[in-house]
Amino acid sequence: MPAGRRSGVDGEQRRAQIVTAAQHAIATLGFEGFRVRDVAAQVGINIATLHYHFPTKEALIAAVVQQIVGNLDRVPYDPSADPRQVLTDHLGHILGRFDTEREQFLVLNELYARGGRDPELRTILVANDEAWADYLRPVFVAGRDQGRFRADLDPDAATALVIGFLKSLLFQYDLTPDRIQRTAAEILRAVEA
Amino acid sequence: MPAGRRSGVDGEQRRAQIVTAAQHAIATLGFEGFRVRDVAAQVGINIATLHYHFPTKEALIAAVVQQIVGNLDRVPYDPSADPRQVLTDHLGHILGRFDTEREQFLVLNELYARGGRDPELRTILVANDEAWADYLRPVFVAGRDQGRFRADLDPDAATALVIGFLKSLLFQYDLTPDRIQRTAAEILRAVEA
DNA sequence: GTTTGTCAATCAAGCACTTGATGGATACAG
DNA sequence: CTGTATCCATCAAGTGCTTGATTGACAAAC
Numbered sequence: 001m002p003a004g005r006r007s008g009v010d011g012e013q014r015r016a017q018i019v020t021a022a023q024h025a026i027a028t029l030g031f032e033g034f035r036v037r038d039v040a041a042q043v044g045i046n047i048a049t050l051h052y053h054f055p056t057k058e059a060l061i062a063a064v065v066q067q068i069v070g071n072l073d074r075v076p077y078d079p080s081a082d083p084r085q086v087l088t089d090h091l092g093h094i095l096g097r098f099d100t101e102r103e104q105f106l107v108l109n110e111l112y113a114r115g116g117r118d119p120e121l122r123t124i125l126v127a128n129d130e131a132w133a134d135y136l137r138p139v140f141v142a143g144r145d146q147g148r149f150r151a152d153l154d155p156d157a158a159t160a161l162v163i164g165f166l167k168s169l170l171f172q173y174d175l176t177p178d179r180i181q182r183t184a185a186e187i188l189r190a191v192e193a
Numbered sequence: 194m195p196a197g198r199r200s201g202v203d204g205e206q207r208r209a210q211i212v213t214a215a216q217h218a219i220a221t222l223g224f225e226g227f228r229v230r231d232v233a234a235q236v237g238i239n240i241a242t243l244h245y246h247f248p249t250k251e252a253l254i255a256a257v258v259q260q261i262v263g264n265l266d267r268v269p270y271d272p273s274a275d276p277r278q279v280l281t282d283h284l285g286h287i288l289g290r291f292d293t294e295r296e297q298f299l300v301l302n303e304l305y306a307r308g309g310r311d312p313e314l315r316t317i318l319v320a321n322d323e324a325w326a327d328y329l330r331p332v333f334v335a336g337r338d339q340g341r342f343r344a345d346l347d348p349d350a351a352t353a354l355v356i357g358f359l360k361s362l363l364f365q366y367d368l369t370p371d372r373i374q375r376t377a378a379e380i381l382r383a384v385e386a
Numbered sequence: 387g388t389t390t391g392t393c394a395a396t397c398a399a400g401c402a403c404t405t406g407a408t409g410g411a412t413a414c415a416g
Numbered sequence: 417c418t419g420t421a422t423c424c425a426t427c428a429a430g431t432g433c434t435t436g437a438t439t440g441a442c443a444a445a446c
Contacts, residue, residue: 009425010424010425011424011425014425028310029310030224030225030307030309030310031223031225032223032224032225032307035401035402036402036403037400037401037402045425045426045427046426046428047402047403047427048403048404048405048426048427048428048429049425049426049427051402051404052425052426055403056403057402057403106309109305109306110306112302112306112363112364113223113302113306113364114223114225115364115366116223116299116302116364116366117221117222122366125364125366126366126367129365129367130367152382153382154375154376154378154379156372156375156376157372157375157376157378157379158379160358160365160368160372160373160375160376161354161358161376161380161383163361163365164357164358164361164362164365164376165353165354165357165358167361167364168356168357168358168361171305171306171308171309171318171360172353172360173308173309173318173319174319174322174323179349179350179353180353182347182349182350183349183350183353183354183357185347185350186350187354189343189347190354190383190384203390203391204390204391207391228434228435229435229436229437230434230435230436238391238392238393239392239393239394240436240437241392241393241437241438242391242392242393244436244437244438245390245391245392246391248437249436249437250435250436250437
């Protein structure tokens with residue numbers, strides 16, 4: 001393949017290919033083993049071509065972060081719905097995504113570790129966690145006020161507990177699907193009146 | 194400083210110095226930025242000297258892993274104690290350590306991320322988690338059987354939930370100490386009869 | 387005199403990134 | 417249509433620096 005333009009893909013498609021390959025590489029090797037040349041090789045392009053699309057390694061990583069974070073859901077809470085059902089659905093939804101989109105969660109795991117020493121990244125992750133908490137908290141408030149959840153339930157604490165448990169699944173290697181399901185059921189029993 | 198033996202420290206002390214410096218480096222920069230040269234510089238020795246004590250980078254990392262994991266507590270459960278008090282104490286104990294020994298927990302965070310792609314390391318971490326679960330589960334069993342905890346409490350699930358929450362503190366950047374305390378209190382209310 | 391701990395100097399490999407050139411596509415002038 | 421100027425995407429071949437590890441010598445301790 002000579003130097004001229006040969007491939008049938010345009011810039012946007014190419015960048016998407018590169019980001020996908022980068023995400024895969026990070027999920028497989030972590031940031032520790034993340035090499036831009038490997039990404040280029042996987043896409044089948046020259047390193048210089050990759051650097052044409054993403055000037056630096058950090059710019060490529062930023063694109064991966066944006067894709068992962070942008071792909072997290074931001075469903076608004078419907079106040080008329082049954083809080084117990086909403087909570088059940090939410091747990092099931094996250095656990096389902098955890099199964100089907102494992103690669104993204106593996107990268108998210110790496111990102112959280114990196115966030116411990118990268119303030120810019122941490123800001124992004126915190127903003128995301130706050131959006132998650134802002135979704136979940138009203139569910140507990142409504143459930144408590146409607147008398148379906150315990151009267152002494154602390155919505156902030158319950159939110160932190162549920163989010164914490166779900167996030168911890170990223171590195172609970174010894175947790176079987178069965179045990180995860182039973183823990184989700186336990187959460188429901190623990191909050192109910 | 195000529196080539197001869199000059200320092201007043203013996204091999205064991207030197208190795209301890211190196212491991213401590215390595216732990217600090219990993220906590221600060223992650224495995225991504227972990228360089229044996231930097232460790233040697235921090236200790237104030239030549240790279241060759243470091244390689245004399247730890248033949249490879251991996252051997253040094255293994256020593257750090259051993260120190261961190263070996264330092265985790267393995268307190269046996271006293272069946273005669275009040276399960277509520279044991280749980281309260283355990284939560285307080287872990288949260289306290291989380292404050293005073295943050296560096297070790299930061300490294301632990303890195304280790305869990307690495308465990309996702311290093312089977313040998315994962316085995317160590319899983320064994321450790323199982324020991325932790327084996328400590329906590331009997332507390333819930335006893336509490337339930339004594340009628341102090343809910344009769345429908347699932348000890349396995351409660352164990353997973355508590356361990357998950359505590360592990361998630363490693364990357365819950367937006368959680369204030371106050372909110373953590375309230376979440377610990379919520380855990381107690383959630384299991385009580 | 388052997389073992390232990392240390393250093394200066396060095397190496398091969400690996401790394402992100404650059405340079406300079408090239409061919410295809412597109413648009414516009416004549 | 418045809419010539420040509422311009423832009424996009426690409427590559428081969430580096431550049432300079434970093435990194436884990438080695439070598440060989442040397443001195444103190446035992």
